[in-house]
Amino acid sequence: MSMTDILESEHRTGKIKLHGPEDFEGMRKAGRLAAECLDMLIPHVQPGVVTDALDRLAREFILDHGALPACLGYRGYTKTVCISVNHVVCHGIPSERALREGDIANIDVTAILDGWHGDHSRMYGVGPVAPRAKRLVDVTYEAMQRGMDAIKPGATTGDIGYAIQTYVEAQRCSVVRDFCGHGLGRVFHDSPNIVHFGQRGGGERLRPGMFFTIEPMVNLGKWQVKVLSDGWTAVTRDKSLSAQCEHSIGVTETGYEVFTASSAGLFQPPILVG
Numbered sequence: 001m002s003m004t005d006i007l008e009s010e011h012r013t014g015k016i017k018l019h020g021p022e023d024f025e026g027m028r029k030a031g032r033l034a035a036e037c038l039d040m041l042i043p044h045v046q047p048g049v050v051t052d053a054l055d056r057l058a059r060e061f062i063l064d065h066g067a068l069p070a071c072l073g074y075r076g077y078t079k080t081v082c083i084s085v086n087h088v089v090c091h092g093i094p095s096e097r098a099l100r101e102g103d104i105a106n107i108d109v110t111a112i113l114d115g116w117h118g119d120h121s122r123m124y125g126v127g128p129v130a131p132r133a134k135r136l137v138d139v140t141y142e143a144m145q146r147g148m149d150a151i152k153p154g155a156t157t158g159d160i161g162y163a164i165q166t167y168v169e170a171q172r173c174s175v176v177r178d179f180c181g182h183g184l185g186r187v188f189h190d191s192p193n194i195v196h197f198g199q200r201g202g203g204e205r206l207r208p209g210m211f212f213t214i215e216p217m218v219n220l221g222k223w224q225v226k227v228l229s230d231g232w233t234a235v236t237r238d239k240s241l242s243a244q245c246e247h248s249i250g251v252t253e254t255g256y257e258v259f260t261a262s263s264a265g266l267f268q269p270p271i272l273v274g
C-alpha cells in the first residue's frame, strides 16, 4: 500500500490494536493459508505461464479453503494476487503477459479467513536467473529477516526500519520509500505504518499483541519509483530490478511470531542461478 492510501484508508482506527490469544489463533490460520497458497503456486511458476493463470489458481485455492481474497474488489483492484516482475516494485496486475526464463517475480497474496487477514509475499525465479537477480532476492529476504529480528516489546517501529535500511544500503542496494508495511488483523491496512527505513528509537513503541506486516521493497538501483497510468503498477524510475518479501507477524512477550511461515519450509523457493 502507498503511505497516503493507508492514511486515508476508510477502516483505519487510528489506534494500534492489541490482540489476545484467540486473535493469535485466528491469524495463525489465515497466515498458514496464505503460505499454503504460495506453496501451491511454486510448480506453476514456469516460463510461458501467463500471470492471470497464476491469479486464477490462487483465487480458486483460497475460495476452496473457505476464505476470501482480500485484494479482489479492494479499492477497485480486480485480481486476487499482485505479481510484480523484474523492475515492477509492487502491485503488478496479473494479465495475459507470459513469464519468461530469467524473470524474477514477487507474488503477494492476502487471504481473509474467519475475518482475519493473512498477508504474505515471496520471490520466485522463472527458470535460471542472473546472479545479480539472485543476489537481490537474497538481500531482500535477509532484510525482512533482520527487520523481524528487531521486534520485541519495548523496541520501536524505527528500530525495524533502521535494521532494514542499514543492511540494504551496506549491500549497495536501496530501500523503497513510498510503500510500507502496515498493521493488520480484522482490518487489512491499519496502524501502525511499518516504514522500512528510519532511526533507532523512532516511531511507535512495540507491545505484545500488535499485529503488522514487514514487507521491504529493495532495488538494485535507486529507490525512486513511479506508478503507471493503470493506477496500481509501481516501477523503479531507473528501470533497475526490484524485489520484495512480506510476512505477517504478531508481537509476543519475548519477540515475535510469524503467521505466514510455510509449514513445508518453502518460504524462500529455491531460485536457480543461470
Ligand code: MF3
Binding pocket: 001, 071, 072, 074, 075, 077, 081, 082, 091, 108, 109, 110, 119, 120, 213, 215, 232, 246
Ligand atoms: N498485499 C498488498 C500489501 O502487502 C496490498 C495489495 S492491495 C491490492 O499490503 F489491491 F493491490 F491488491
Ligand code: CO
Binding pocket: 001, 119, 181, 182, 213, 215, 246
Ligand atoms: Co501488506
Ligand code: CO
Binding pocket: 108, 109, 110, 119, 120, 121, 215, 246
Ligand atoms: Co501483501
